[in-house]
Amino acid sequence: MQYQAIVRKFGPAPEVVGIERAELPALRRDQVRVRLLARSINPSDIITISGAYAGRTTLPFIPGFEAFGVLEACGEEVYGLAPGTRVLPVRSAGGWQEFKDTDPSWCLRVPEALSDFEAATSYVNPMTAWLMLHKKIGLRPGMRIAVNAAASSIGSILIGLANAVGVEPIAIVRSEESVARLRGRLESVIVDGADDDLAAGLAGRHGLDAVLDCVGGARASILAAALKPGGHFVHYGLLSGQSIPNSFWASHPDISFSFFHLREWVHSEAMGDVQRAYSEVAAQIAQKVIATEVREVFPLDKIGEALQSALPFRAGGKVLLA
Numbered sequence: 001m002q003y004q005a006i007v008r009k010f011g012p013a014p015e016v017v018g019i020e021r022a023e024l025p026a027l028r029r030d031q032v033r034v035r036l037l038a039r040s041i042n043p044s045d046i047i048t049i050s051g052a053y054a055g056r057t058t059l060p061f062i063p064g065f066e067a068f069g070v071l072e073a074c075g076e077e078v079y080g081l082a083p084g085t086r087v088l089p090v091r092s093a094g095g096w097q098e099f100k101d102t103d104p105s106w107c108l109r110v111p112e113a114l115s116d117f118e119a120a121t122s123y124v125n126p127m128t129a130w131l132m133l134h135k136k137i138g139l140r141p142g143m144r145i146a147v148n149a150a151a152s153s154i155g156s157i158l159i160g161l162a163n164a165v166g167v168e169p170i171a172i173v174r175s176e177e178s179v180a181r182l183r184g185r186l187e188s189v190i191v192d193g194a195d196d197d198l199a200a201g202l203a204g205r206h207g208l209d210a211v212l213d214c215v216g217g218a219r220a221s222i223l224a225a226a227l228k229p230g231g232h233f234v235h236y237g238l239l240s241g242q243s244i245p246n247s248f249w250a251s252h253p254d255i256s257f258s259f260f261h262l263r264e265w266v267h268s269e270a271m272g273d274v275q276r277a278y279s280e281v282a283a284q285i286a287q288k289v290i291a292t293e294v295r296e297v298f299p300l301d302k303i304g305e306a307l308q309s310a311l312p313f314r315a316g317g318k319v320l321l322a
Contacts, residue, residue: 005096005303008060010051014307017049017063017096019300024099029075032104034087036069038120039095039300039321041310043237044263048093064095064321065263068110068119078104086110088123090274091266096321098300105271108278113286121292121318125154126281128236128262129290133161136260137210137232144187145210146170146202146223149239151178153292153318158212159184160290170205172198172223181316192219202226210234217242224252236260239313293317 006020027033045063047053071085087107094100110119133139139162147158150171159182162169168187173179179189190201199222207228213220214237224233233255235244249257266274284290295317298306303321310319 002098003300004062004098005064005300006060007049007063010049010054010059013046013049013063013311014304017303017307019303025101027073027075027101029077030103031101032074032078032081032107033072034069034089034100034102034107035072036067036095036098036100037322038069038116038297039064039067040121040124041306041319041321042066042124043239043313044124045093045096046311046313062094062097064097065090065093066120066124067095067100068116068122069100071107072099074104080104081107086112086119088119088278090123096300096303108275111279111282111286114282116322117294117297117320118285118292120320120322121153121294122282122285123278124262125157125292126285126290127278128260129154129157129161130281130284131262131265131277132212132234132236132260133158136234136258137212139165139167141166143167143209144170144207145212146172146208146226148172148211148213148215148223149174149237150189151181152214152239152313154214156182157290157292159186161284164284164289170202170208172201198222212236215239216244218245220244221248221251224248224255224257227252227255229254231255233257234260294320296320297322 001021004020004022005017007016009016049063068088071083074081081104089100089102089107091106147155147169149155151173159169163184168185170187171189172192192198206226208226210232211223212234216238217240296309297320300321306319
């Protein structure tokens with residue numbers, strides 16, 4: 001038997017996620033069984049639970065895109081892996097349970113240098129940040145970039161990775177309290193509290209090479225206006241709950257706009273390439289170039305309390321299930 005967090009209808013996560021006990025099925029010959037030790041609660045999980053991706057999500061389902069564990073058992077047709085191997089099973093949800101059966105090729109190898117909690121937070125945010133900087137915008141010394149929601153977990157990671165190549169971002173935050181949370185070298189910090197704060201903060205700072213935005217909404221146009229012709233606007237989240245307005249596209253024909261979703265990238269790449277990218281990220285974590293603060297840890301069977309603590313998402317660290 002094992003505990004599983006189950007979603008049987010879409011809606012607000014604290015209301016629709018329940019804990020159930022289930023029998024472990026027989027392990028397929030071509031799969032591995034991962035005993036999960038630590039799991040993150042991420043915005044992508046909550047968005048999926050809400051029903052935003054109902055067209056590609058079949059009910060009932062087990063949430064959780066980011067979970068770390070060790071191999072418990074290997075099917076008879078699995079070679080090159082052994083029980084005890086530290087892994088992150090990716091390419092599907094299902095992390096909010098005690099055991100997960102999966103394809104062995106979908107298991108990223110986790111180095112011993114990472115603690116269990118580091119491993120459990122090493123995939124969604126760090127991989128997204130690293131790929132956006134190095135694959136989307138081609139980060140290099142001398143670039144000028146702006147990071148929106150810079151005091152968030154992923155914002156701090158973006159700053160750390162940029163600092164590692166000598167780039168000092170412009171950090172955009174929502175409160176004075178967030179300013180104190182930022183570490184690393186920054187060109188400047190803009191507190192975007194009132195309607196004209198962002199525009200005033202960016203005045204005279206035109207010619208940016210890239211903007212990394214996870215907020216959306218009408219203020220995206222203010223950020224885009226600070227880009228140089230051909231500059232990159234990478235949009236990867238919707239913390240404001242508001243889409244970028246249609247007028248954005250006509251107003252900024254001279255910039256390079258792109259979305260980034262880790263799930264789409266992982267599903268489009270060979271797993272060998274995904275493992276190589278993850279190894280780069282894991283090395284940055286092991287070297288303390290980037291770090292994720294853990295705010296609270298709950299046992300899996302206290303999922304309701306964990307979700308209440310995690311929502312709404314804010315600066316100050318991740319909530320984990322262990």
